[in-house]
Amino acid sequence: MVKKLLVLFLLLCVTAVAGFWFINKQVSNFLAQSLVIEEPVLLTVKAGNSLATIVNHIVGQKWVEDSEFKPLLRRLHPELANIKVGTFQLKPGDTLNDSLLRVVSGKEYQLTITFIEGSRFIEWQQQLAVAPHLVHKTSKMSEQDIANALQIEHSKLEGLFLAETYQYSVGDSDLDILRRAHRNLMRVLDVEWQTRQEKLPLKSPYEALILASIIEKETAVASERERVSAVFVNRLNKRMRLQTDPTVIYGMGDRYKGNIRKRDLRESTPYNTYVINGLPPTPIAMAGEASIAAALHPEDSNYLYFVASGTGGHVFSKNLRDHNRAVQQYLKHLRSQK
Template sequence: MLKKLLIVILWVVLAVAGGLGWSYQQVKASLNQTVTQQENVLLTVKTGTSFRGLLAQLDQEKIIPVSIWSRWIPRLEPQLTRLKSGTYQITPTMALHDILTLVVSGREHQFAITLVEGDRFVDWRAQLKEAPYVVHATQAMTEAEIAAEIGADVEKLEGYLLPETYHYTAGTTDLELLRRAYRQMTRLLAEAWEGRDEAIPLKNPYEALIMASIIEKETAVDHERTVVSSVFMNRLKKGMRLQTDPTVIYGMGERYDGNIRKRDLRTPTPYNTYTIFGLPPTPIAMPSQASVLAAVNPQTSNYYYFVADGKGGHKFSTTLREHNRAVRDYLRTLKQNK
């Protein structure tokens, strides 16, 4: 009888061991279950989501089929239950184990927004409004209120924010992004002013910012920026008006319809550099780092004029006679290309 009992016990132990081994393999298999989506998808894990809640979410959102064995994962790998809320990117190559590891790590998906040089603050506000997963905290705020919130002691933010590609996670506010852009421009401007050419006819960093914004609107050709800067510096030193069209356009505001007419050049506004001497009162756009650096370290030249050359760049001239010839050449090129 004792021998039979021992045999029975042995069989029970083997059966239990076999069952446990088989169960272990089923749980492991569930962890190796792969994503069914063919493209990248975003998974948002809310604060307080439980392990089973996440499994249900993965199944409901058709990201990955979850088997009943997945519920036993905490027994096998308890570290995979320490979930962190956030928005994560799930790729088609991932398995359930990879997803859980990602959510436990807290490595949220990084979105990107490129705030473009040469744009105005109103353009940036519109772009931020459309940015995915950004919390729009500034919707009911004025420009002055936004400036105060990000630490800028100004009424207008034109020019004060550095154009750049900014990365952010879901739930980031537009205020946070603007604050980062303001801090980066503040840092850049301070360093640029510290390393400026002492001969430039600019009194302070703010004037450099205004000049940088004009340079930004005048050329998108990198190697031309310091040359354009030299033209404006030469004109300022000689007491000449800057006579730059982008300042006229900015001063026209909503009246600008895509064309500048002679009457627009003669109509005074605080920004019309055909009618005022010196710089306009504020920047007219968001200048890039390259334009800021060009504003404080212009190329040395004898140029006082420039006009588009019809090839994407500009023709620079020393005298008015040369400039008028360049203008005629440009108009002839335009006529030929029509």
């Protein structure tokens, strides 16, 4: 009798083990399914969603086939139950298990937006307006409203954000990005201002930003930035007008059509440095970190003029005679290209 009971017990154990193995195998097969998607898709997990909610959504989208063993997923794989709130990207080739592990990891899908050095605030607004998966809070806000929301003391926002690439998650807002860009700018500006060259003709970090924005618009050649800065610093120290075309263009606004005429150079606008003394009232563009550094650490030189070389850089001169020669060479180069 005891022997029969022992055999029965062993049979029950074998059956239980075989049953557990079978069930575990079916759940594993369910998790091992590759997603039936041809391009990346986004999965958003909201507060209160459970593992079952997410799995049912994936099945409902027909990204994987359903399984009658699906309810046992949480019990057999408790490591998948600790899902995080956010938006996650699922990719072709991912398995259901890959997807759920990504949700558990909390590594949200990151988008990027790049603002180039020398761009203007209006261009940033245009980029933000069409950025995908971004909440557009500023679409009906004035520049002053945006400044108030970001607690920026200046009502004109030109030059008050650091030009670089920013990552954001689905559900972030344009204000979030602008807030980060302003904080990054202030961090960079503070560091450079604290270590600035002595006896610069700049009264405040804001004036440094104004100069940096002009440098940004004048040259895209990295090796020239400190020398361009030196020209403007030297002119400011000598109380010479800056006479820089980008400020004229900025002052013209929408009237600028690609050419600057003599009458434009003579037009009295707050930004026309052929007419006004010193710096314009605000930055004329968004500066990058390198131009901010150049504004506060100019080259030690006596250059007072520069003109385009026609080959991508500039020719720098210490006196008007040499500058006029360089201008003639540039005009000669232009004529040879026609």
